Amino acid sequence: MSDKNDRGNGPNSSAMVAISLQELLEKSQLNVDLFLRLSPTKHILVIKAGRDPDHSALRRYLSRGVHSLYVRSSDYNAMIARSLVEASTSAPTGSVETFTEISRDIWSEIQSLGIKDETAPKASSSTDWLSGLGMRQAQFRETLDNLRQLQGGLTRHAAATSLIAVMLAIEMGWEEKEILDKLSLAGFLHDIGLTKVPRDIASKAQKKMSRDELIIYESHAEVGRDLVDRMKFVHPDVARIVWEHHEHVNGTGFPRKLKEGALHTLTNIVSVASEFTNLILNDDNGREVLPARGAYAEIDSQIGQKFAEKPVLALRSLLILNPQDLKKAANA
Numbered sequence: 001m002s003d004k005n006d007r008g009n010g011p012n013s014s015a016m017v018a019i020s021l022q023e024l025l026e027k028s029q030l031n032v033d034l035f036l037r038l039s040p041t042k043h044i045l046v047i048k049a050g051r052d053p054d055h056s057a058l059r060r061y062l063s064r065g066v067h068s069l070y071v072r073s074s075d076y077n078a079m080i081a082r083s084l085v086e087a088s089t090s091a092p093t094g095s096v097e098t099f100t101e102i103s104r105d106i107w108s109e110i111q112s113l114g115i116k117d118e119t120a121p122k123a124s125s126s127t128d129w130l131s132g133l134g135m136r137q138a139q140f141r142e143t144l145d146n147l148r149q150l151q152g153g154l155t156r157h158a159a160a161t162s163l164i165a166v167m168l169a170i171e172m173g174w175e176e177k178e179i180l181d182k183l184s185l186a187g188f189l190h191d192i193g194l195t196k197v198p199r200d201i202a203s204k205a206q207k208k209m210s211r212d213e214l215i216i217y218e219s220h221a222e223v224g225r226d227l228v229d230r231m232k233f234v235h236p237d238v239a240r241i242v243w244e245h246h247e248h249v250n251g252t253g254f255p256r257k258l259k260e261g262a263l264h265t266l267t268n269i270v271s272v273a274s275e276f277t278n279l280i281l282n283d284d285n286g287r288e289v290l291p292a293r294g295a296y297a298e299i300d301s302q303i304g305q306k307f308a309e310k311p312v313l314a315l316r317s318l319l320i321l322n323p324q325d326l327k328k329a330a331n332a
Ligand SMILES: [Fe+2]
Pocket: 190, 191, 220, 245, 246
């Protein structure tokens, strides 16, 4: 970062990284300058480096509805590096390694679909951030363990939904790190409630479920919200998205039959990402998968019913599909 960025209104906004206050509250040492964002281009220094973290000041900001403070990106990188060193000497890393391996596989699978070249590199910082979170947060490592032990396919679905959700947002022109990180986490955690649903029900096709099984299955949205609510480092929007990820824009989804206007904008993205990965990836039951085009055509046919239009069009743009491709898929 240049000296120029440190003068006047604080550092240049593009050189700033948001960190949630919940995450900051968990740190015993900070040693970085913390800034409050006044506007996209203006930040002011509110807590100086070199002091123990002032938890009462951080809580005060939280109670005023501020969810994140900002650090210089150079400080952020140093913080991550410090956390990784600490984690590698003190934390069990098995689940994180598995997650990193699964993420790597998912990356190559998604890239092999033929996605837009320029989108992948932009999405990579959010997936790196998610891996780093596994190293830094014990609660997130527990989540990875639960997913891994219960269903390997669920971890793949979670990692792919996370990645696709971030890519869709980038296609929609949303590149702010705070939004992408939120989406990355919401995409990853959206089905976490399934870890509390008996495995024989969770892995059954919905069409084949009895009424009682369906009630238990549908509880995963609310259960997931409660699990995410308990994660201190997670922004409240993430719990809301997890709660809403099975709502349909026409009000026929579950659990609350909310319509498009009542849904968090990021929910619409996660819903499309989850459905797309359901259709293209093998699950634990060996369900038949569709090629990317066919999966897109199926989702496209449900615009205005299940899905909001913008994230579906973003998926089309990410997959570089044109109307002729879609006609072919529909006739296949
Ligand atoms: Fe779900």
